[in-house]
Amino acid sequence: MALLPSLFGNQSVLDRMFDDLRRLQQQFEQAIGSGLPTPVFKADWRPAIDVKETAEGLTVTAELPGLTEQDVELSLEDDVLTIKGEKKAETTREEKGVHIQERSYGSFARSLQLPFAPKADAVQATFSKGVLTITLPRPPEAPKPSSRIEIKSG
CATH class of the missing domain: 2.60.40.790 (Immunoglobulin-like)
Structure with missing residues (x-):
């Protein structure tokens, strides 16, 4: 398996994994509502x-x-x-009152x-x-x- 995805081939395994994690986070946020604090996916x-x-x-x-x-x-x-x-x-300081950081x-x-x-x-x-x-x-x-x-x- 190639480490780099070909422009004309399938998406790499890592790309698919990160896409799945992003979708899971979005579904979680939708399920609990936007008014509550949610965990932020801390990937680059x-x-x-x-x-x-x-x-x-x-x-x-x-x-x-x-x-x-x-x-x-x-x-x-x-x-x-x-x-x-x-x-x-x-900003590098912790802000008070932040509930969602997308x-x-x-x-x-x-x-x-x-x-x-x-x-x-x-x-x-x-x-x-x-x-x-x-x-x-x-x-x-x-x-x-x-x-x-x-x-x-x-």
């Missing part, structure tokens, strides 16, 4: 990522609300793109195994309004995305 924060493939390459979009480009680090090693950083808590803080690292190894000097990244957009051009020797083949009856 994990930003949502979209990946779009075209004939020209890949576009990776990551939601990073509350962060700036200085809070994020990108690296590329062969066909593995890594996005990492830290979302720092706004916002997550902490360090994160997302590594994506790409279907090709892009040239690092051709990769571009922009950050605007909490959204990181990474454009990874497909090198000329990289395989093109597959096409669907129609199956006819008869």
Whole structure:
């Protein structure tokens, strides 16, 4: 089993486990109501990522609300793109009267195994309004995305 999920394969075992834990926490919160204190899942924060493939390459979009480009680090090693950083808590003191704390803080690292190894000097990244957009051009020797083949009856 691969440690890194393929962009075009199944979700990794750890991703599914964390998704299950988040769903369980949401169901628990719904069952007891929003007026009571609830335990907070204290895992590192994990930003949502979209990946779009075209004939020209890949576009990776990551939601990073509350962060700036200085809070994020990108690296590329062969066909593995890594996005990492830290979302720092706004306060370090214990606040009185807090019953629910749903916002997550902490360090994160997302590594994506790409279907090709892009040239690092051709990769571009922009950050605007909490959204990181990474454009990874497909090198000329990289395989093109597959096409669907129609199956006819008869």
